[in-house]
Amino acid sequence: MPYLYNTPDETREMLDAIGVGSIEDLLAMVPADFRLRRALDLPPAMGEMELDQHMQMLAGQNHDASDKVCFLGGGAYDHFIPAVVDAIGGRGEFYTSYTPYQAEVAQGNLQAMFEYQSLVCRLTGMDISNSSLYDGASAAAEGVMMALASKPGRNRVLAPASLHPEYRETIETYLANLDVEVVTLPTPAGVLSIDELRAALNDQTACVLLQQPNFFGCLEDADAATAAAHEAGALLISVFDPISLGLLKRPGDYNAGDGADIVVAEGHSLGSPLAMGGPYLGILACKEALVRRMPGRIVGQTTDRRGKPCFVLTLQTREQHIRRDKATSNVCSNQALFALRAAVYLAQLGPQGLQETAGLCLQKTRYLADRLATTERFKPAFKVPVFKEFVLRDRECDVDAFIAAALDAGFLAGVPLGRWYPDLDDCLLIAVTEKRTKEELDRFVAFVEALAKDTEAAELGEMAESFG
Amino acid sequence: MPYLYNTPDETREMLDAIGVGSIEDLLAMVPADFRLRRALDLPPAMGEMELDQHMQMLAGQNHDASDKVCFLGGGAYDHFIPAVVDAIGGRGEFYTSYTPYQAEVAQGNLQAMFEYQSLVCRLTGMDISNSSLYDGASAAAEGVMMALASKPGRNRVLAPASLHPEYRETIETYLANLDVEVVTLPTPAGVLSIDELRAALNDQTACVLLQQPNFFGCLEDADAATAAAHEAGALLISVFDPISLGLLKRPGDYNAGDGADIVVAEGHSLGSPLAMGGPYLGILACKEALVRRMPGRIVGQTTDRRGKPCFVLTLQTREQHIRRDKATSNVCSNQALFALRAAVYLAQLGPQGLQETAGLCLQKTRYLADRLATTERFKPAFKVPVFKEFVLRDRECDVDAFIAAALDAGFLAGVPLGRWYPDLDDCLLIAVTEKRTKEELDRFVAFVEALAKDTEAAELGEMAESFG
């Protein structure tokens, strides 16, 4: 028991002090018929070395972005993580502390959260950020809940098909038992049609979600969508990619500063690892007017008794531990460790670093998209500018086989879209981050070209055989 | 310039304050004819991501103990490192501080060093340990210097051939220009003959070095060697394997407590990585009488002005920064970070953990030695009990080819001895730590057996061909 202290003699001493004969006596308050009368059916304990070898064995049964060239995106991206982020995130004082209930001994976490909030506000052009939520999808759902609460009487939510399908599913799950209609607007051209949006907006519409760049990597007309939503009295919820804001307009600046009302994002790209999809970082920020509807923890600046500036959890009257069934949300934790990592990441990158990162994503994505479009196998699915992802249509309509062949050749080739979009089941979503080198991109193109030849050769072979 | 602050405007401001026009003006004190009038011929700068990819590329050109089954020893061993050791050793307050010249703001390092010294004393049965030296070999050389200084008039050092050959070389280098004779005693049976030792000892002999277990993994008769050395008025310098002390007698207990006078060891096995041979940890401890001859930093306990117990560097009058050309040694640093790691390692393992580790090394070594001895290819070189290493003789006299074949098959098979011992150029030194599993050992044996069959088959094939 590497983490336990009590030896048999100490246990004896403690039981004597309590005045009982055994630990069993202490458990007497558990009704006898509820007691488990056998050992749990679990594998036996492992010491550290054995555990480590076991975990390495399991890890060895995976491939990942460290041994394959990763072109996977769809909401999780292989961005570079500066070593400083790991060094800070690995400090025990950060990761083994809890929610800063005692501000006097938690200024480290509190200040870091305040800085995170401030960085998010500057990045997005919003007034207020909370100190993070679970992930991008649940942040989107919470954003919708905020919008609904702030637009009483309206119960219609518009979500384009170009919004991440798992975000749409999450929103639907959250709203399942509330009297709300979620309308999915089709995006056959890869982006939302502003005309269709206008047509769908009505005085029951509480909010419009708009992802920029969208799930297909395409750039939406965010200015027009914002204008349309606001004209109809609805809120605009912007779903953004934080890395893209190195180049793209801040959601708060949409439509000449009219701006999104609520912004949400998946923030793992800001210094947290792919990690099989979680834990991640849900970013949520909004305009000042909406702050009392905002879910989650918020850190505020104040002064202590001696007048020294300091930080505390604030506006807690919104929260469940005080409001209980009247709370704005049931959220009672945040992703503090990953919000910290995001703050360190943004501090380490600075304005130029983020801009350069976004620039490399853009250029390399364009390069690969153009090169792949020249292959026999693929053609672009959409004719819209993209940022760091794009959709290709497989002329052979065999996306799964392509992915499997690419895996063997050393590539995590892309995300097949069929699971979410039956009409795109011959399509592949390919992401290119700043980490991908020209050599890797060219190698991938060469692989696709060679595959085409192989297929041709195989077909000729088969033909030859059948004639043989 | 990721680590520099001064922007052009700040530089200007600072130069103005100094009262010069440019940094060039500050460099005026460097004579013009010494100035380098061109840029250094070095590759251009890399940003962090590029650097990381480059370093991974270089790392990818190596194999190592993480992707091959490692049977290499010879003074560096693939022991398990508990995660706690990395967590503590990775704390910036430890690794970015310097020598604790200001005790008031270095109690962390000082106490950890004091604990390291205390742990070394308990482990070895010595009275005093310094706070570490560079590595085992240089610690051995410093031990010899201590012995020579404490036995004025004696200038003969006895070192058996079973002492690590690189340690013998190091001692010879250190003594090159001093009037000292280093005598190597042959060890044809794998261990030092006590009779030969007695014959070689005389009243000129300052010290005898004895490695236990020795370079071949064999166990020496340390009691008898200690007795013989002391009878001749010489000091016994014990070179030990810290892991072995989970089972073996402490050097301080040799010959019924008579004991070694100075003990030295390579301490990297105590929680520091293989790391291509360095930096490592030189352990040196001795009996009380020798302390004023001891090289290197020593931490002592004292009290502060308020009477609080605390720690400081002590006995500095031995050291070069005070004694200059009269110092006991030129050493002016230690391996504090690795001494810390050793302290954490020993604290984490405790008595039972170290005993179990040593026990596994012993059992697994025996198992593999016995199994390999049954193969056609190998036979044991020596008939002496071993601890975690043993020497095999290759019946095919082709150690290099064997090692190359083993590498291809996934094994770092062993250390060839020919470089140091021409008479053992058909021999291989094989180490087995607690990390090696039975499955790995059996796989290695199977590989050896299969190789024999392949060779046989190949020979038959050649034969067949030549007859064909």
Added chain:
Amino acid sequence: QDTQLLFELSHAGRRATRLPACDVPETPVAELLPAGVLAAAPPELPELAEPHVVRHFTNLSTQNMSVDTHFYPLGSCTMKHNPKRNERAAAYFGALHPLQPQESIQGILRLLYEAQQYLCEISGLPACSLQPAAGAQGELAALLVAAAYFKDQGQSHRRKVLVPDSAHGTNPASAVMAGFGVVTVKTKTSGAVDMDDFHAKLDDDIAVFMITNPNTVGIFEPNMGPIAEAVHARGGLIYLDGANMNAILGIARPGDFGVDMQHYNPHKTFSGPHGGGGPGAGPICVTDKLAPYLPAPVVAKRGEGREASGENGGAEYFLDFDRPKTIGRLRSFLGNVGVMVRAYAYIRSHGPDGLRAVSDNAVLNANYLLSRVKHFLPVPQGDRCMHEFVASGAKLKSERGVSAMDLAKRLLDYGYHAPTVYFPLTVKEAIMVEPTETESKATLDAFAETLFKITGEDPDLLHEAPHTTPISRPDEVQAARQPRMCYCG
């Protein structure tokens, strides 16, 4: 050390990061993207050199108390030791993308599958979803499962969720989010459910009774059997808030004492680090009849091979999306996999005997500390507890004017994190202490002695406490009235 804000350290032109030159042919951005989507200027981020960044955040870290540095008996939060080996193991799975082909992620799927099995065995409930991102989301997920189940059963009239007044605030909040109405049930000083009030509020509209057991005062609910029986008799379900599972591992299984659904807090029970507030995770287990409604996907297996050897013995692990009755998903991807890797490592490090020893020692430590504290701080619930207890500072308050908050703040001066105070709401001047099993008797003794010492200190000293921390008590009213939640330099 400096506590300037990052923004105050910024100076135009400084940089810590330089990206490589673009190695593919570059096209001007204006040709690639329409002007309307582009930012007019680079993002407004502070400009720093790397030494700034490192020193700033390193120094901030040292202003926190944490489990790695201090005793942290924060009741209900289970601040136990976070094993370093688990952190190392989690890093092995850091580069996995959640949308990889499943043949390339058999190792992690196997781990997650086994984790599901372990959670089921420990809870005594047969089906598991690892998806929820936190305990509160687990509650929501389970309540949505219940709602879907009742809808399927044609019992959509069941809109009532019963919640004891001592419950965590998340319970009622989650119930509302899932579309239910909340009815509060009273508890007694002992922490037990007031059975009269319970029966008064139980009717045929009940959907779920949400119970925390062991409860928030640290006792095993004495009426667990009758409650479950009565709720089930009315056609309702029992939901267990699993925050206190640390007390009963291998001792009692919720599935065996009438629970139909529960969440876990792996960051508490299974030692996942709390990370300054998160991430946690909130996996849930449910009975067979509720299994079809679990969030999708779950990890499933075809073929054989549960063995721990290097081979999967022909078994294939896969993500099962084909669950037509699922409530859907509550977040992207698979859940907080990294937290589950740590939980898996923790469970494998302990085995059945080890997990039992965890709970035995959590209970032993809590009772020992209770036995030392009760003499000077009354513990209304009595002489026994499970893993935590709630002392009351009411007497201290009335006699000496010293509040639970004063006590808590003064403890900080002595190098202890404060217990949870003013929760549960049912105990006056509540001081909720959970020592956990990973503390030593010596620590508990020293803590008890300090607590006793404080109760005798000058009340004025205590009102002004803490005195030795980086800041003194913050003005929370000002923070709420004139909120500054963002740097506006």
Added chain:
Amino acid sequence: QDTQLLFELSHAGRRATRLPACDVPETPVAELLPAGVLAAAPPELPELAEPHVVRHFTNLSTQNMSVDTHFYPLGSCTMKHNPKRNERAAAYFGALHPLQPQESIQGILRLLYEAQQYLCEISGLPACSLQPAAGAQGELAALLVAAAYFKDQGQSHRRKVLVPDSAHGTNPASAVMAGFGVVTVKTKTSGAVDMDDFHAKLDDDIAVFMITNPNTVGIFEPNMGPIAEAVHARGGLIYLDGANMNAILGIARPGDFGVDMQHYNPHKTFSGPHGGGGPGAGPICVTDKLAPYLPAPVVAKRGEGREASGENGGAEYFLDFDRPKTIGRLRSFLGNVGVMVRAYAYIRSHGPDGLRAVSDNAVLNANYLLSRVKHFLPVPQGDRCMHEFVASGAKLKSERGVSAMDLAKRLLDYGYHAPTVYFPLTVKEAIMVEPTETESKATLDAFAETLFKITGEDPDLLHEAPHTTPISRPDEVQAARQPRMCYCG
């Protein structure tokens, strides 16, 4: 937090580590090993649980000042920022065994080969050995090289090493270890070698003149040219103590100003972390004629391929042991490879312009701080320095009774590590300040202001300083007179 010793926390029967059961058939130890070699009892180590170990050492760490947390202007030690990226990179080479087949270590050999080349280019000397484990061992190695060279030349009579009185103590100590006799040469207040004394002591027995340039007061030796000329004319060699290379990267190369041999301190110049006292490394560069004597092995290359691409272009890197004139080895294996990996990463991160900027800014920062400090603390060397300067507290001492030590200790109260004091011995009440290039003007300003403020504080306050650190001044006399260097509980 607790500063009990590990041994005081120990309790019989506690464990943090459990090894797996032996998976090979076990034989009783008594049958495998003779009784005489076995210990009578398990080793006498403390018995702890893992939380103890973590909390104990984590709390100890916070009692240190460090570069990650504080300004650390420790003169001569170059306490610059230690880049985190280098730590990450070093870990990639952590599992390499030093005796692997050379075909399996081409990546690290290539790195070390390039590192040798870089050090040669920076020093202007053509041959390099990475083996020495520290600067002091580098000195010893180089002096042994010189001795072997002279022996080979039939000039074994050259037994004299000249060392300025301002040199690091390691210089004379190394000379003695290498079998030489030491003759001290005086220096002037300005730090320059006293040329009269130099000429008086120079004769035909000279082996080596050991010079530190820039010297320990931070100026570039004005007589460097004449000294080198005179020594060479007498058949001697110039050795450069490379401790201050941080000042001249890309500005001047030792090989170009007459140096025959030098060591580097990569942990200073190339940002290797100091580790609380070590490890460092002490690679040396020498002229062609001395190259055959370098410690073996060195890393060599066959075939082509210096390119940075993924391929070695047909080149093969190998360890060259075939060096018949070598002085031998000074330690096991190849040297402190881990330190060299960091140095390599640092050099690659900077390139030629970056390294030059490092020195430019080191010099700028030092001169700026000098310009601020000299007004209240005289700097005998004058108004200019390279990377560091030495102020004198002599006036303060005589006028106010405040010693350099008092000043140093008081700085700790303000959150600054103290400068080096009482070194070099040639300056009275020496206060040796090296800000390094990785500190900001704001930090330098604040430091200068604090220093000024302290010079005006109550002397009694200063004699008793520090006041806010974990301990006050330790009794060093007691430590030396009644030495306790080991826990005897």
